[in-house]
Amino acid sequence: MYYVDLIMSPRSLVLAQAFLAAGLRGQIGKVAMDQNSIPSYIETTASSLADTETFIDKVRDLTAALPDEQRIVEPVVTPRFVPTCSIELMRGLATLAEQTGVRVQSHMCESQGMVEACREMLGGKSDVEVLDEVSHFLVSLWETWLAVCRK
Secondary structure, eight states, rough: OOOSSSSSSSHHHHHHHHHHTTTTOOOEEEEEEEEEOOOOGGGOOHHHHHHHHHHHHHHHHHHHHHHGOOOOOOEEEEOOOOGGSSHHHHHHHHHHHHTOOOOOEEEEEOOOOHHHHHHHHHHOOHHHHHHHHHHHHTTTTEEEEEESSSO
């Protein structure tokens, strides 16, 4: 099961600590977005990438001293979804995921309206096509989870 938190906050790490304490397996992410959202959720591209890297490091620090079989909480890179992430942010997140070896989790094609909005925003391309162009997200499906996918 994966869980995410909006913007970098101590809640994300508290969630990881709670999972470890309860013995629950989980992939936990910090949502990244730098456009097309409410102002309090929008980050700069640079801060989103830096905070995501910091989050990955902090979650890994929580489990570093544990035996392999007890490392049941993992960080994930979490672009919210295509309309809220610039191409620069998506490329940066893809690079970060590749460099750190973490999985990617995002939402795609959440509704027919979202599919149409993406095509309008992206010059006729779907969010699937954009993710495929800018990253390895769709190349390695074993390392990528896409939720709420519709045609």
